[in-house]
Amino acid sequence: ARYDLVIVGMGSAGLVAAEFAARLGLRVAAVESDRIGGDCLWTGCVPSKTLLAAARAAHTMRTAERHGLPAVEPEIDHARVWRRIREVQQEIASTDDSPERYEAMGVQLVRGRARLAGPHAVAVEGRTLETRFVLLCTGSRPAVPELPGLAEAGFETSESVFELEAPPASWVVIGGGPIGTELAQGFRRLGMDVSLLQRGTRLLPRDEPELTQRLADRLRDEGVDVQLETSVERVEVSNGKKVVYGREGRWEADGLLVAAGRTPAIAGLGLEEVGVRAGARGVEVDAHLRTSVPSIYAVGDVAGRYLFTHSAAAEAGVALRNMFFPGKDKPAELVPWCTFTDPELAHAGLTVSEARERYGKDAEAATIELTRSDRARAEAETEGRIVLALRKDKIVGAHILAPSAGELIHELVLAIRKGIRLRKLFELVHVYPTISTSISMLAGEAAVENALRYRRLVRKESA
Secondary structure (H helix, E strand, C coil): CEEEEEEECCCHHHHHHHHHHHHCCCCEEEEECCCCCHHHHHCCHHHHHHHHHHHHHHHHHHCHHHHCCCCCCCCCCHHHHHHHHHHHHHHHHCCCCCHHHHHHHCCEEEECCEEEEECCEEEECCEEEEEEEEEECCCEEECCCCCCCHHHHCCECCCCHHHCCCCCCEEEEECCCHHHHHHHHHHHHCCCEEEEECCCCCCCCCCCHHHHHHHHHHHHHCCCEEECCCCEEEEEEECCEEEEEECCEEEEECEEEECCCEEECCCCCCHHHHCCCEECCEECCCCCCECCCCCEEECHHHHCCCCCHHHHHHHHHHHHHHHHCCCCCCCCCCCCEEECCCCEEEEEECCHHHHHHHHHHHEEEEEEEHHHCHHHHHCCCCCCEEEEEEECCEEEEEEEEECCHHHHHHHHHHHHHHCCEHHHHHHCCCCCCCCCHHHHHHHHHHHHHHHHCCHHHCCCCCC
């Protein structure tokens, strides 16, 4: 049978594409060599957020005096926490991400490793699927640095750490990006000793510098040994411990987690044979997510634009729209993200320094501390800040260090996308008391400053 679409990879992008295509009445086949659900379900978002939820509960018990309650040191059964991670995964795998759900839609699931056999053909375990279009969404894998002794010592990545029956009592984490930073805090709150090694001058180098510094201080206050500007040179095993050596010192622990970035999953796809160009970041795509072969599209991590579940899903929708509808659309360039530490750190658009580099004297910053938020005071969560990058009062960047920052950022993403001035957000009545009231307060200050420019027009009582 000839298909309208063959999807290679049933992770975040593939799931969205399969459902969209099936609802359009298209003939769809989806090829998957592993478990349906991809990294998000099995090695990324779902297991890590489940772990962080347990870690937050433990931290709340430990710091209950903030709420006028006696502090309690929790009795933590790590194996039980890891079992709950698998229970949540299985719940999703048996419902929203179940193979039966997609088969009921009319999607033909094909198990095995896919290889491009031509512009309109995909080979799977000796079978060839003929198709009008191919969508590559094979994702990415953890990048493993070439360190002497690393393989011999043994290590975990995001692909293996949640498969453990129970975690070790202590960790050295290599890499201060989102995965390393989140898990370092989570491990520590669950009672494990943690050293977090980052090569750069700060954690989360793509985020607003001032807020990443505050977050690093928070992790240190909670007992994480945060080491910046650290060059890891080799790994050894000594007395049963994994020992990481660098120019700046040595760190040892029972477990070693490598969280040093991602690499596109393109091996074995047969890209070169059919003329699909690829580079270090992954499969090269044009402004419409089409590869160098017009019938083959690529989205998500494998295309290297933004390595996020939500971006992959959005790109999948754009790719299908471009395949099967008249005209062409482009994927969003404004993609927010959030690192789910506590407090969370959310990001959209330009940082303040990026705005100043781009717009010069027209750029400015607007900030507000959570200490001014009544809800943050009530929740004993005043450690945080909202930072906006402005160009002549229009919001061009938004950065939030706060509880639920990932929920708060969307209002500001819309403002950036629509070119809305900060003061116009004051016209939107925000619910009180919420953390988002702080956005309204910032907008209110901008509105007052604008009004003061016209104070000469204020009607005064005549003498």
